[in-house]
Amino acid sequence: MLEKGKLSGMRRTIIIFFGIIAILSIIRVATGASDLTSVGTAQAALLLSVPIVLAALGGLFAERAGVVNIGLEGMMIMGAWAGGFMGSKHGPWVGLLAAIFFGAVGALVHAIATITFGVDHVVSGVAINIIAAGLVRYISTILAQGGSWPGPSQSPDVEPIGQNGLPILSGGKYFGWQSPDILNSIGEKNWFLISDISRVLRGLTGELSYVTMIAVALVPISYYILWKTSFGLRLRSTGESPIAAESLGVNVYAMKYWGVLLSGGFAGLGGGFLAIVAANHYQENQIGGRGYIGLAAMLFGNWRPGGLLAGSALFGFADALQLRDSAAIHALLLLIVAFLLFAAWRSFKKGQRIATIVALALAGFFAWFFVAFEELPGQLVTMTPYLATLIVLSLASQRLRGPAAAGLPYRRGGLK
Amino acid sequence: MAIAVELRHISKRFPGVIANKDVSIKVESGSVHALIGENGAGKSTVMKILYGMQRPDSGEILVNGQSVQFKKPADSIEAGIGMVHQHFMLADNFTVLENIVLGYEPSHGGVIDFNAARAKINEMAAAYGLTVDPDALVEDLGVGQRQRVEILKVLYRGAKILIFDEPTAVLVPQEVDELFEALQGLRKDGLTVIFITHKLDEVLRVADDVTVIRAGSTVAEVKASDVSAKKLAELMVGSELPSPEIHGSAKRNEVTLSLSKLTVLAESGARNLVSDVSFTLHAGEVLGIAGVEGNGQSELIEAILGLRNYTGTVVFKGEPLDDESVSERRDMGIGFIPEDRQRQALLMSSPLWENRILGHQRGKPVMNGVLIDRKATMKDTVRIMQEFDVRAPGPDTLALALSGGNQQKFIVGREMSGAPSLLLASHPTRGVDVGAQAAIWNELRAAREKGMAIVLISADLEELIGLSDRLIVMLRGSVTAELDPTKTTPESLGSAMTGAA
Numbered sequence: 001m002l003e004k005g006k007l008s009g010m011r012r013t014i015i016i017f018f019g020i021i022a023i024l025s026i027i028r029v030a031t032g033a034s035d036l037t038s039v040g041t042a043q044a045a046l047l048l049s050v051p052i053v054l055a056a057l058g059g060l061f062a063e064r065a066g067v068v069n070i071g072l073e074g075m076m077i078m079g080a081w082a083g084g085f086m087g088s089k090h091g092p093w094v095g096l097l098a099a100i101f102f103g104a105v106g107a108l109v110h111a112i113a114t115i116t117f118g119v120d121h122v123v124s125g126v127a128i129n130i131i132a133a134g135l136v137r138y139i140s141t142i143l144a145q146g147g148s149w150p151g152p153s154q155s156p157d158v159e160p161i162g163q164n165g166l167p168i169l170s171g172g173k174y175f176g177w178q179s180p181d182i183l184n185s186i187g188e189k190n191w192f193l194i195s196d197i198s199r200v201l202r203g204l205t206g207e208l209s210y211v212t213m214i215a216v217a218l219v220p221i222s223y224y225i226l227w228k229t230s231f232g233l234r235l236r237s238t239g240e241s242p243i244a245a246e247s248l249g250v251n252v253y254a255m256k257y258w259g260v261l262l263s264g265g266f267a268g269l270g271g272g273f274l275a276i277v278a279a280n281h282y283q284e285n286q287i288g289g290r291g292y293i294g295l296a297a298m299l300f301g302n303w304r305p306g307g308l309l310a311g312s313a314l315f316g317f318a319d320a321l322q323l324r325d326s327a328a329i330h331a332l333l334l335l336i337v338a339f340l341l342f343a344a345w346r347s348f349k350k351g352q353r354i355a356t357i358v359a360l361a362l363a364g365f366f367a368w369f370f371v372a373f374e375e376l377p378g379q380l381v382t383m384t385p386y387l388a389t390l391i392v393l394s395l396a397s398q399r400l401r402g403p404a405a406a407g408l409p410y411r412r413g414g415l416k
Numbered sequence: 417m418a419i420a421v422e423l424r425h426i427s428k429r430f431p432g433v434i435a436n437k438d439v440s441i442k443v444e445s446g447s448v449h450a451l452i453g454e455n456g457a458g459k460s461t462v463m464k465i466l467y468g469m470q471r472p473d474s475g476e477i478l479v480n481g482q483s484v485q486f487k488k489p490a491d492s493i494e495a496g497i498g499m500v501h502q503h504f505m506l507a508d509n510f511t512v513l514e515n516i517v518l519g520y521e522p523s524h525g526g527v528i529d530f531n532a533a534r535a536k537i538n539e540m541a542a543a544y545g546l547t548v549d550p551d552a553l554v555e556d557l558g559v560g561q562r563q564r565v566e567i568l569k570v571l572y573r574g575a576k577i578l579i580f581d582e583p584t585a586v587l588v589p590q591e592v593d594e595l596f597e598a599l600q601g602l603r604k605d606g607l608t609v610i611f612i613t614h615k616l617d618e619v620l621r622v623a624d625d626v627t628v629i630r631a632g633s634t635v636a637e638v639k640a641s642d643v644s645a646k647k648l649a650e651l652m653v654g655s656e657l658p659s660p661e662i663h664g665s666a667k668r669n670e671v672t673l674s675l676s677k678l679t680v681l682a683e684s685g686a687r688n689l690v691s692d693v694s695f696t697l698h699a700g701e702v703l704g705i706a707g708v709e710g711n712g713q714s715e716l717i718e719a720i721l722g723l724r725n726y727t728g729t730v731v732f733k734g735e736p737l738d739d740e741s742v743s744e745r746r747d748m749g750i751g752f753i754p755e756d757r758q759r760q761a762l763l764m765s766s767p768l769w770e771n772r773i774l775g776h777q778r779g780k781p782v783m784n785g786v787l788i789d790r791k792a793t794m795k796d797t798v799r800i801m802q803e804f805d806v807r808a809p810g811p812d813t814l815a816l817a818l819s820g821g822n823q824q825k826f827i828v829g830r831e832m833s834g835a836p837s838l839l840l841a842s843h844p845t846r847g848v849d850v851g852a853q854a855a856i857w858n859e860l861r862a863a864r865e866k867g868m869a870i871v872l873i874s875a876d877l878e879e880l881i882g883l884s885d886r887l888i889v890m891l892r893g894s895v896t897a898e899l900d901p902t903k904t905t906p907e908s909l910g911s912a913m914t915g916a917a
Binding site: 228229230231233234236237240241243244245246247248249250251401403404412 | 467469488489490493499501505506507508509510514515517518519520521523526527528569
């Protein structure tokens with residue numbers, strides 16, 4: 001049953017993916033905002049999505065084990081700092097391992113507080129966020145005074161990590177052989193839709209950091225672990241019904257610890273990615289709320305790897321556009337209008353009157369906004385990724401179902 | 417005969433309560449051994465100790481002659497003990513298959529072999545007549561099917577000693593028969609069954625030996641063939657068995673509730689959950705609704721209370737209710753005893769006085785304007801505890817610290833507060849002991865004499881027949897028969913419920 005569902009889900013995903021590119025190319029032609037489907041945008045979108053995907057995967061493992069992890073942000077901070085600190089001394093790969101380890105250390109604190117001592121999950125998570133930020137600032141200041149760091153808010157540079165692309169299609173380099181770059185050549189032809197698709201695919205498959213490849217691969221791997229292995233089943237059972245799990249001899253505490261520690265490892269890697277791959281050093285405030293966004297992507301993705309990937313990609317795309325070209329953001333408004341109309345039509349078919357009206361009203365508002373303002377004010381442009389993600393996700397995912405026991409304290413022998 | 421399990425002088429105390437005091441039990445292998453006692457007598461605690469969910473303060477456990485120390489359920493599973501819990505231990509959002517294999521997965525290098533598990537489950541299900549779809553989500557299953565999942569879970573682990581904690585509390589007679597057949601099959605295969613119950617007729621039907629527990633201690637061990645139900649009842653509670661009888665008619669002229677063509681649509685466009693149900697209920701009358709679980713009785717009651725959308729009309733004391741919210745309906749004088757007390761009627765981790773507020777949060781005595789009147793609520797909670805014999809240390813006690821029977825008596829007391837004109841009672845004595853059952857019956861009878869109208873659902877057919885003035889039978893959402901309880905036996909009602917008659 002699951003197998004069948006997955007297959008049709010796969011097909012649906014592909015259709016949706018190409019459908020979105022088709023709509024984007026129409027808007028591109030209509031508005032002339034060429035950055036909507038450029039190679040650079042796709043590349044930037046991927047780069048911006050990866051930390052969010054990693055944070056979301058972190059949230060996934062924790063929540064599936066029944067622990068709410070608001071502390072993702074703090075664990076990412078620790079990861080980013082460790083990445084900068086160890087990466088600048090011992091090279092990027094050691095830096096990434098240190099990032100994972102430090103994220104897991106932050107998670108260990110969260111696990112001890114919430115699992116062993118039954119502290120409220122949100123309280124513990126928020127505390128970790130605050131402590132992590134303060135702690136790394138404190139140590140960085142000492143390092144800067146000692147002269148080994150350029151300043152209290154920045155680490156020395158880290159060597160870059162290698163990158164590669166798909167052979168033949170995206171111009172990868174293998175054992176000294178430079179492969180052709182077919183997608184790029186098609187992309188430059190400027191054929192409607194075909195070139196658009198080529199450019200987006202080229203952006204997603206060419207000149208990838210090895211870390212990006214690993215991060216993207218972690219999504220299906222997480223699905224496989226959580227839904228196909230004994231470990232995953234047991235981990236999820238402690239988030240659904242820890243008492244049932246306990247009655248079947250599952251070591252609930254151990255599973256929850258695993259979930260939270262893995263969660264911290266993912267978050268730490270996400271932080272390390274920001275310091276080492278997205279930038280070339282650790283910088284204060286580098287995380288900038290990505291832990292929370294990852295958590296939101298996971299919630300809207302219905303606590304599933306595929307869903308959280310879609311949520312993260314959406315945010316990454318909007319963020320990339322905003323950084324590259326504010327004119328493209330203006331064009332993006334049209335996409336939001338199209339999506340809202342689609343949502344309105346769908347809820348109309350289901351007979352949900354209020355949802356239909358809300359979607360239509362929002363569509364009207366954005367259409368008016370598109371026509372009334374040639375150029376968006378800067379603040380609004382910066383805000384767009386958040387706004388677009390919020391609107392799309394809240395309309396797209398209306399029947400969410402998380403683990404039944406997430407956030408609840410658990411005590412062995414809980415049922416008298 | 418070899419002894420499969422022996423408990424010697426087990427004692428266990430919880431803060432403020434002594435659950436077990438010097439409990440000793442010997443269970444022969446290959447037998448069905450019943451453990452009986454009132455709710456709260458400590459039966460479940462003994463079994464949780466045997467299953468490793470609780471640790472005894474003192475005493476010794478022997479399995480197949482070997483002294484054992486169970487620190488966690490995994491240890492007892494290892495020793496070949498399995499438990500079918502009264503409150504099902506299932507993850508609702510998991511499939512049957514996932515629930516069964518959890519903790520005991522057939523795997524190659526950590527990857528679960530779901531196909532092998534599915535085949536094994538289907539094979540076992542066929543052998544013992546416990547059919548269930550392995551790929552269904554547990555939340556979509558009925559109570560009887562969930563219990564099958566629980567039994568399969570235990571068998572799947574290769575348990576040789578099976579503990580059943582009040583397995584029949586939630587089943588209709590036909591399902592009980594199927595369960596008992598399965599039990600006999602298990603015994604024939606040489607498995608040992610420990611059967612916790614407070615239903616004496618079942619003990620005599622199915623058990624070889626009986627151990628009686630009263631107030632946390634074992635008081636007798638007898639052969640089932642040597643005793644009568646009366647004798648067991650005396651051992652258990654020290655009194656005679658009560659019976660659910662009503663005398664004469666208390667029916668009055670005024671109509672309390674009338675339904676016409678009430679229909680509840682299924683969400684997914686399947687057949688109606690309730691279709692075209694009409695009846696009239698007078699004050700002082702008890703209408704029993706019989707039916708195998710899942711045939712629309714619960715949905716009907718929920719519709720009357722306004723918890724479900726429906727078409728048709730509900731008129732309460734001459735006023736149409738269809739546009740009223742649940743809270744308005746309750747305020748007009750409708751009380752509700754839901755079928756699942758822990759999920760629907762109580763906040764388990766809140767004290768009793770807070771639970772007293774639920775459903776009455778809009779008026780006296782619990783409210784004083786917009787503020788909760790804690791003092792008055794406490795006082796009224798104490799009143800309920802006295803009038804309805806709720807045995808608990810005080811109104812500050814958490815609901816989860818009470819035994820099932822005392823929880824239920826508390827709920828009945830709460831719903832009777834403010835003297836509603838109509839009581840919707842869904843399984844009011846499910847899973848409670850003889851003493852509490854008699855007390856609840858008394859309250860229902862007294863309320864009926866005073867003119868309360870009652871809609872009663874119960875899986876206990878004797879209770880249903882005994883307490884009702886009129887009986888209707890529901891099958892697949894429709895009323896298929898109306899019966900006179902004075903001329904109905906549990907057997908004839910049972911066949912009417914399955915549509916056999």
